[in-house]
Amino acid sequence: MASLIDIKQRINSTKKTSQITKAMQMVSASKLGRAEANAKAYAPYVSKIRDVVTNVAATGNSSDHPMLVSRPVKRTGYIVITSDTGLAGSYNSSVIKEVYQDITTKHNSSDEYALIVVGRTARDFFKARGMNIVLEIEGLSDHPAFAEIKDIASNAVQMFEDGVYDELFIHYIHHINSISNELRNVQLLPLTEFHEAGEEAEHDMTVYEFEPSEQEILEVLLPQYVESLIFGALLDAKAAEHAARMTAMRSATDNASDLISDLSLQYNRARQAAITQEITEIVGGAAALE
Incomplete structure (x- = not known):
């Protein structure tokens, strides 16, 4: 699975692309x-x-x-x-x-x-x-x-x-x-x-x-x-x-929005998994000290 940083970078780059295609759509x-x-x-x-x-x-x-x-x-x-x-x-x-x-x-x-x-x-x-x-x-x-x-x-x-x-x-x-x-x-x-x-x-x-x-x-x-x-x-x-x-630019903008939604969901799942892993490690460490 991609790291949180990689997913976040993809989201940011896709948002920038979406802004460009949206501007080109308006110009056209x-x-x-x-x-x-x-x-x-x-x-x-x-x-x-x-x-x-x-x-x-x-x-x-x-x-x-x-x-x-x-x-x-x-x-x-x-x-x-x-x-x-x-x-x-x-x-x-x-x-x-x-x-x-x-x-x-x-x-x-x-x-x-x-x-x-x-x-x-x-x-x-x-x-x-x-x-x-x-x-x-x-x-x-x-x-x-x-x-x-x-x-x-x-x-x-x-x-x-x-x-x-x-x-x-x-x-x-x-x-x-x-x-x-x-x-x-x-x-x-x-x-x-x-x-x-x-x-x-x-x-x-x-x-x-x-x-x-x-x-x-x-x-x-x-x-x-x-x-x-x-x-x-x-x-x-x-x-x-x-x-x-x-x-074409409208379709590209819509596709970028869909991709951002999918990446955001993937990012949230990965972040939740990381948080869960940290909590598990903390609980496990506390249990080992008892």
Whole structure:
């Protein structure tokens, strides 16, 4: 059995750990509130720009735009969003695991895929395995502004137009609420969704007048739309990251409290046993003197 001093030291160290995890939980909770607000505030913009692009694409003169046309897939692009740090439960591992399984299942060589990794965790994982990373981003703030990812999104779109890959998917954790989230895999390019959406838009009573031409407008709108999807996914993933870290730190704090309770009980039993032993020795010594 451990000595009283050893048990007491474990109790003290666990209490200190509990204080740290409790503080981290409170910090994550504070960041989560702002991240949720950012994600919700950005959603109407994405919805509106999608409506506009749908109506422009429904004119019939834009179906040959490179971003709207599927082409033979020789290489697939993957955008993987993770965090720069850990202590967030399964937040990072679930995304990385899905992407890694997709790559190993669908592709036979590194020439068949290209990775754009956001976050140090994903970068370290895929780089350690010698996988084909064409762009890596780390050090984004907890509440990123669009200016921070403008170049990232523009590069991702430009790589598609340059033929670096023929289709592009984004993998991230979607934030539902503070205790639940889901893994999402969304195709960003090509924008085949607008073919079907365009047919529905033809029956819409909304009438748009275009100046300049529809083609020129799409040249500007389509890249902006994809960039907005990437930024929206990043905001969503940041909210999920803070929620996952808050949940993980809450669980760590609860586990520390349970451990402190068990150690305190063990300490009290050991102390009672020591007291009983001392009393027995005193009684035995007194009896020997009689």
